[in-house]
Amino acid sequence: MIAELLARRDRVLGAGAPLFYTTPVHLVRGEGVHLYDPDGRRYVDMYNNVPCVGHGNPYVAEAMARQQGTLNVHSRYLHEGILEFAERLVGLHPSLPERPDIESVIVSCSGTEAIEVALRMARLATGRQGIVCTNATYHGNSEAVGKLTRLPVGQNSSPDVRSFAFPETYRPIVPGASEAELCEAYLEQLEEAIRGLQNSPEGFAGLILCSILANEGLPDIPAGFMARAAAMARAAGGLVIADEVQAGYCRAGTWWGYSVTGYTPDIVVTGKPMGNGLPLAATAASKKLVDGFRAGTRYFNTFASSPLQAAVGLAVIDYIEREKLADSVAEVGTYLKSALQARAAGHGFVGDVRGVGLFLGVEIVKEDGAKTPDPERAVAIVDALKDHGFLTSNAGAFRNVLKFRPPLVFRREHADAFLAAYDAVLAAQH
Template identity: 40%
Template sequence: MDLLEDGGGGASRLGASLGARLAQADPGDRDVAGVRLDEAVHRAQNGFENYLDAYNNVPAIGHSHPAVTAAVGAQIATLNTHTRYLTDPVVDYAERIVAKFPAPLERVTFACTGSEAVDLAIRTARYGTGNRGLIVTEHAYHGTTHAAAQVSPSLGPNNPVGDHVALIPSIDTARAPAHEVATRLLDSVSAAIADLNERGHGVAAVILDSVFSSDGVQVEPAGFLAPVVQAVHDAGGLYIADEVQPGFGRTGEWWGFQRHGIVPDLVVLGKPMGNGVPISAVVGTVAAQERFGSEVRYFNTFGGNPVSIAAATAVLDVIEQDGLVEHAARVGGELLSGLQSLMGDYERITDVRGAGLFLAADLGSRDAGLSPDPELAARVVNALRDEGVLISASGPAAATLKIRPPLPFTSNHADLLLEKLELVLRRETRA
């Protein structure tokens, strides 16, 4: 279900030169690396193929956005140093980004990748609380550094989590009554807290992706995370919101955690922050960061370097100037309505849900257990690619269609996606 297919390109040469890889397709899949990427739609230009990108959340404001390319080019032509040298744009950006968060989230530390930021958040929580235990969902993905991989069970059985990590069941809002979602999650977290205390680790933090992307995109009902924050605080731990995927306006609000009416202790930022230029951050409260910040030496050679800061500043500028947060809410609502309509026509769609431009559709059977159909999901994803539309699949059974386009995705793009999805469903689900 990756974007690779055969043709003698990169896919066929993966094993010859690349080492460890995450979720690349098997050799023999077609290579679509030769794609011109511009804004939300890949333009047919210079022999490149044309794709509607409804999946890539890294180029948040659109592929090759001129504001980012201009800012990066100007900065790298002027000055780029490691971070022992402080430049005004770094401070300017720090002030702007923390202003996007509710009080008391008012300190930011920069890194290069989401994995690094998760690692840093874990270190901060452990040092500040004196505890080691961490709680994540059983299909979570939070990164690939040593510490982040240990809280990423979705990496598979050969990437075991440590004894200090307690796994809780994945949230499944399609199968749980809405009024029970918060209670079930709280019960799971409470049991994990007791387990970690019994093992002698205590609780340093609960780490949750605010939209539970690898758990199948779970966003409803709004507010179900609030009891968890209170429970982890009562246990002496911190709440870490992983906003690497939902952050920067994708959910129709600046941050995915906002729909739950909570204020995390630490927030992890990454992927879309620099529109593809590597930069990440941990934003936190003074209380959560003070001890680590004053007693532990932290240095990151490239974390918050001038070029990456220039890219990140351009991203903020475009999101604000183009009203992309409100745009994501509006177009995402249109797309969700369209998916709901398709669900009424195709019984193999068992649930649809979404927040802004982060949407999901489960494929399976409408039996008592809503049995998932990962084979159908794979066929739909690949058939859509053949129709020139890029999405992917997620969830415990890989049977959830995951849709998360660049934020400039328009109503016309949404209509085209729905048109192609209906075409593929009609073809793939007929008897």
């Protein structure tokens, strides 16, 4: 069966369309945190952040079916649903002294589109082109947004994008430095990138950061770095863009990753979890920035800002709030992280345990005392966890970080079941 599906896939989707696991998983159904294969084998989903309120969530499915059966049109008509959704969404952002309130939003259909809107918004507002990002980031797949892609580390070069070394304490750019010294060292790198753009015809339009540096491998960030980075970007006349596609929507135990890592963005991009699987993304900012973008682009997006997106987007926000998922994520995430940390000392190949909320990473390294990344062992662990019924993946700049990022409805009993499998899989690695 698997071999036949692989052959069909190769024929109709083209060779090399990515697949997880050495032996791929075939799925036919999902419910809550569980996924099922055709033989009824049940997996716990510890990877997918898109079905944030659970696979097949009946409340969301009902809202979707009801709206699709009532009305679904593009955005050039008046409809109250989309206004209510936009109001609820921008209302989730706090008022902060460093910026005008986030009051308006451009809705789109993917993280990539929403990031592209943010880049254009920053460029239109500043009249400059240059964007600074980290050296191990990913923000999307279009030609314009793809210019930011730095994975594998350092890939890509384009005159309107400069990168700086992502801040981390595990493999610091200055070995042996204190956290405060490290913070300064990374800020110097950022300053150099900004200055490089200022001294070029592009100029500096903005700094873009994933609020928890997810694709960089969830590093522990030297204290104070994010706030000072944002202040530096503003002082240089640029706008600060938070990519909350991964970090937002309670993933970090609170609505926004930027509240956890402690900085203030001017523009906030959201995507993946917003529609629990229905394509839905957004770029939120002050009214002035959004008005400027609309005036400069006459933006239209056929499937975006539809009554269907609004109904589903509202149902997801309702469910998260009603079930108090932010609190649950904070509690279960802290529990799981402490349990993983407590186990680290027993395994020489576990270099580090880090992350926040229900987005945790375990760094797998060679036992050579040099923190050499070990992506092969990470893949072996991911495969073995799958065989025990837990779907995870490996990520990070060196693909050696075990990535645990379940739907937000992952509870303590799921964490306990996972820890039993994790213990067995890691013991078998000795």
